[in-house]
Amino acid sequence: MSEKEKLVFKDVTQDFSKETSKHTVILKKQNRNIINNLPHPFLKWAGGKRQLISQMNKYFPKNFNKYIEPFLGGGAVLFYLKPDFSIIIDINKDLINCYKVIKNNVKDLIDLLKTHKNEKNYYYKIRALDRDQEKFIKLSNIEKASRIIYLNRCCYNGLYRVNSKGQFNVPFGKYKNPNFCDEENLIAASMVLENVKIIHGSFDTCLDYAEKDDFIYFDPPYYPISKTSSFTSYTKENFGEESQKKLFDVFKKLD
Numbered sequence: 001m002s003e004k005e006k007l008v009f010k011d012v013t014q015d016f017s018k019e020t021s022k023h024t025v026i027l028k029k030q031n032r033n034i035i036n037n038l039p040h041p042f043l044k045w046a047g048g049k050r051q052l053i054s055q056m057n058k059y060f061p062k063n064f065n066k067y068i069e070p071f072l073g074g075g076a077v078l079f080y081l082k083p084d085f086s087i088i089i090d091i092n093k094d095l096i097n098c099y100k101v102i103k104n105n106v107k108d109l110i111d112l113l114k115t116h117k118n119e120k121n122y123y124y125k126i127r128a129l130d131r132d133q134e135k136f137i138k139l140s141n142i143e144k145a146s147r148i149i150y151l152n153r154c155c156y157n158g159l160y161r162v163n164s165k166g167q168f169n170v171p172f173g174k175y176k177n178p179n180f181c182d183e184e185n186l187i188a189a190s191m192v193l194e195n196v197k198i199i200h201g202s203f204d205t206c207l208d209y210a211e212k213d214d215f216i217y218f219d220p221p222y223y224p225i226s227k228t229s230s231f232t233s234y235t236k237e238n239f240g241e242e243s244q245k246k247l248f249d250v251f252k253k254l255d
Contacts, residue, residue, distance in 0.1 A: 038188035041074030042102065042149065043095070044158025049219065050076040064215035070203035071219050072099070079192055083215075086196045089205050094148050095160075096200040101145035103193035106186055112146040113181035123154055123172045130167050153180035204250050216254065220247055 041050055049056060053076060060081070067083035069075070072090035090096050101109050116126070126147055130136050139147070148168075152160055155170040163169045199205055206216060221239040 039079045039185045039192060041076050041079065042182065042186060042189055043074050043098065043152045043160070045074035045160060047219065047221065048074040048076050050074070053077065053080045061215050063213075065211060065213040066215075068206050068209060068214055068216045069219075070206040070216070071221075072096075073219065075099070077217055077219075078196070079189065082192050084195060087199065087206070087209050088196055089199045089201055089203060091200070091202055092160075093200055094144065096198060097141050098145040098148055099193060099196075099198050101142050102186060102190050103196065103198065105142055106190035108142050109145055109149075110181060110183050110186055112142060113149060116146070116150045116180055118154060118175070118178055118180075120172045120174075123151070127151055127168055127170075150180045153178045203247065207250060207253060210254060218247070218251075220244075 041048055056077070057080075064083075067078070067081060067086040068089070069078055069086070070089045072078070072088045072095065075088065078086060078088060088099065116122075129139070129147060148160075151168055151170070152158055154173055154175060156173040157170075158173070159170050161168070161170050197209075203218070203220065210216060220243075223241075223244055
């Protein structure tokens with residue numbers, strides 16, 4: 001990748017210094033008071049439950065062993081409950097990478113997010129980075145997370161959608177002042193994620209971790225009622241009838 005093709009991405013090495021890690025810890029300690037009202041989902045996500053949490057809360061168990069969420073998405077319930085220990089799972093590799101980076105390298109992520117621009121041509125250059133896999137795989141995990149958060153906040157309707165090749169394909173959103181670097185919220189999210197095991201995998205992975213008295217929250221993509229009134233393109237594989245049948249089998253095994 002040439003210097004021009006790197007655009008405004010800063011040089012982010014895979015071997016981060018101990019000094020950077022020290023600053024991240026200090027940053028978290030200085031801002032621990034913000035966790036009471038934060039975080040909220042750092043990504044806009046189709047089917048997110050942030051606006052319904054107050055109604056849903058009465059159905060949540062008051063006491064449980066650990067929290068498991070096999071369809072993570074935006075993580076509204078996780079961030080609302082802030083459990084002592086959680087396991088979160090999602091099949092979307094880009095999404096899981098964002099959570100891991102926020103957990104382990106939030107300061108570096110924030111620094112990189114601040115370099116992005118709310119400009120149409122710039123947006124499409126950043127979006128096009130996944131069109132050349134040979135170059136894309138050379139990006140660091142922090143660069144990839146920064147890209148996804150930026151695109152999600154600046155794209156039309158804040159929609160995460162990929163085509164059959166797994167390429168992000170949502171057009172530019174033309175927002176006047178999108179907040180693609182919510183520093184306070186990202187720090188709060190990082191603190192919540194400190195005691196969270198983050199797994200990239202299918203929803204049935206929860207069977208490997210489920211134990212008595214666990215609270216397992218399932219929020220799968222809705223079953224399509226027609227070809228035009230559904231959305232399941234969170235990954236290139238989609239979530240169709242066979243996936244719904246597999247989910248039913250998981251329910252039976254957990255019962």
